[in-house]
Amino acid sequence: MAADANRNEANKPDTNQLDPNKLVNGRHIGIIGAGLVGAGWAIVFARAGFPVKIFDAAPGAASASLSLIRSQLEDLHAFGLIDNIDGVMARMTAVETLQEAVTDAAYLQESILEKVDVKRQLMEELEKLTTETTVIGSSTSGIPASAFTQGLKLAGRTLIAHPVNPPYLVPVVEIVPSPDTSAETVSFTDALMQAVGQSVVHVRRETPGFVLNRLQAVLLREAWTLVEEGVASCEDVDKTIRDGLGLRWSFMGPFETIDLNAPQGVADYARRFGRLFQEIAHSRTHEQPWSDELIAEVEAQRRTMLAQDQLNERRAWRDRQLMSIAATRNRKEN
Amino acid sequence: MAADANRNEANKPDTNQLDPNKLVNGRHIGIIGAGLVGAGWAIVFARAGFPVKIFDAAPGAASASLSLIRSQLEDLHAFGLIDNIDGVMARMTAVETLQEAVTDAAYLQESILEKVDVKRQLMEELEKLTTETTVIGSSTSGIPASAFTQGLKLAGRTLIAHPVNPPYLVPVVEIVPSPDTSAETVSFTDALMQAVGQSVVHVRRETPGFVLNRLQAVLLREAWTLVEEGVASCEDVDKTIRDGLGLRWSFMGPFETIDLNAPQGVADYARRFGRLFQEIAHSRTHEQPWSDELIAEVEAQRRTMLAQDQLNERRAWRDRQLMSIAATRNRKEN
Structure with missing residues (x-):
């Protein structure tokens, strides 16, 4: 109530x-x-x-x-x-x-x-x-x-x-x-x-991870498993998001994205692709915790992309990127 | 081989x-x-x-x-x-x-x-x-x-x-x-x-949905279920991505994001938060196909945000947004 x-x-x-x-x-x-x-x-x-x-x-x-x-x-x-x-x-x-x-x-x-x-x-x-x-x-x-x-x-x-x-x-x-x-x-x-x-x-109800970390958790689960199974490298998973899905998600959410991706909108999208997406999501059966070996593998892959002593510099870069996006959004609103 | x-x-x-x-x-x-x-x-x-x-x-x-x-x-x-x-x-x-x-x-x-x-x-x-x-x-x-x-x-x-x-x-x-x-x-x-x-x-192996649609599928599954369970509206799910996670994902992938989010990098992140994220991801047990009622609900919510006859105009807006991002990226690279 x-x-x-x-x-x-x-x-x-x-x-x-x-x-x-x-x-x-x-x-x-x-x-x-x-x-x-x-x-x-x-x-x-x-x-x-x-x-x-x-x-x-x-x-x-x-x-x-x-x-x-x-x-x-x-x-x-x-x-x-x-x-x-x-x-x-x-x-x-x-x-x-x-x-x-x-x-x-x-x-x-x-x-x-x-x-x-x-x-x-x-x-x-x-x-x-x-x-x-x-x-x-x-x-x-x-x-x-x-x-x-x-x-x-x-x-x-x-x-x-x-x-x-x-x-x-x-x-x-x-x-x-x-x-x-x-x-x-x-x-x-x-x-x-x-x-x-x-x-x-x-968030209308107390639920584990609220909304943001629930969405992040399911995407991370899949990302880690793709690396574990050798389907893709960490860097290729990252590219898939930052040069693909993430570009749209930075100014539209996932619902608006699919709403625009079928001629008649989101219900049309669900009719065309809903079953396919359900099947893809359900095909993930391996859901063990990230193993020590997997963590070591991901760590090794990331360190070839970015040395540990470069982390702080890269965090400053991330914040400049976010500022640049915020500045662009401000200009558009004014 | x-x-x-x-x-x-x-x-x-x-x-x-x-x-x-x-x-x-x-x-x-x-x-x-x-x-x-x-x-x-x-x-x-x-x-x-x-x-x-x-x-x-x-x-x-x-x-x-x-x-x-x-x-x-x-x-x-x-x-x-x-x-x-x-x-x-x-x-x-x-x-x-x-x-x-x-x-x-x-x-x-x-x-x-x-x-x-x-x-x-x-x-x-x-x-x-x-x-x-x-x-x-x-x-x-x-x-x-x-x-x-x-x-x-x-x-x-x-x-x-x-x-x-x-x-x-x-x-x-x-x-x-x-x-x-x-x-x-x-x-x-x-x-x-x-x-x-x-x-x-x-993508090193033929796998349903390749990488991109696997990542999209698991995020969509969670997004639809959050709406079905009344935890959040479509628009609030969209805001969570476009004003939150998607901002970072538009220039970093999910691995780089978490690599920067723990003092010592991604393995440190896995040690600190891995179990929590696994628990959140595993707490999703309701995995039925999107029901007709749910599709109607999502469609109704989206149509209050955007009338069906505005879909094309909004698609043109989306493409201008993408062009603006591409133009910004080009300027940074030059």
Whole structure:
């Protein structure tokens, strides 16, 4: 029932009520956990004009994150993705107590360790430190909110808001309510995320891997098995995506892709090719875990493409590619 | 044994021997079947400077394809992807007999009906009309070459060269030898495809769906089931890819993506997340064919996003997006 209510609410948001500026109403956004993910979120909210307070349980870590954030803002500026580095920096404050970060916050983004007991402990502290007017989103990529909010009063105003790294370049965010999450919490988070430029995906039920990692998991399972069976090399699998399927998927999803690939649209596509695709998918029967030998083989193949000491340089290249795509998308929208 | 020989040969091409200009040696490329796929291939080869002869069994169809080709070249020109429309057109000739298209051709690209008996019949004609110096590639997206070449002398010089539409914008081509295909045929086709700007994927064994459609099939299976179970809408599945996973996959494949997503690379990634991803993938137990009700639901959802009479306009938009990506890639390479 709760999930259905969320779904309807999310599909028909009352935009009057949901102006995020009204709801935030001058209050700040609290970032809990100042690692890569938390720092990325701080940029997202501060870039959009909201005041941000950053906390990390490790003393000094929040302050230290500000220099990482500045260097990321410099990259964004170089690609024309932000105008004013100092203006964004001025909206961010590192604080040394959890209380400072969360008291009177409009929204908290939790990005701490991916362990259910650690998250549960944080939620018990937030139960004392926050009031009903603060919504809480967790960055977890796999733990359902119910696993660390059940029985707490804040369960109704807590959900998952799962980003992809870095969230200021890859806009998707999965919003996953627990059975206890209120419809208002879903609607508020949806409106807030849209206001800061994210692309909101509503996962209507707590399901392993949510949507994004489910899609990635099935593709990876097939990719690894193709290598294991000697059908293709890692690099050839990668080419198949980046010079084939991925080109279309970067601006259309899989449904729009097949909708355009049959004269009469997606139902026509299903009639023509549905059985074939089912047969192909079902022909995968070998579904063992990746063996040590297979992992060693894939590692060896990748290292011939990219030496381990080149990984960081290549990660910087990846981020420049994403910035270039973001800059292109911005130009098209303007 | 044949497949292994192919693999080794393909991995270490003798570039001296494999200069495609030397091998083509002034001979033409024959296009058999002048539908969308055949016309796309004609552009690929003519754009790269090779003379092309186009044949279609339907009288007049080859000539008619030239005006479609011209309009596609005009689009490419508008995006700066070709310099000289008339120069490319001048290298293409529509011919009215199979014999004209194939006699003394260096390479034939077959893109006729996806029916094994129709392809077999063509191969029997080619057995009479061509000599050992002509290599034959089939555009089929799913039929293995052995199904229509077994027992023919041309089996050794025939393979699958499966494109994505349109091949002049989406460069991937899957090369799939049959057990009879010679290593030289694989090497020649690899060199020729690279010479015309395609991105070659070696599928080392005849396997249902080759690589590309296997990867697409498993992702589609999960996408359809997520909609069926009410976990997400079609549009939210599409957003997850186009604003999330697909952004990275458009310039990196899935292996490079995970290689960069753990500090020490892909083996490190497998150790950290392999079990989790296996569990997610295995949690999919509902694997029925797409039901009529589900197809109707997906169709209805897509039609709220895009009316059926807008499909063609949206296809043109898709092709402009691909051209824009191709133009961006070209600028980076130059």
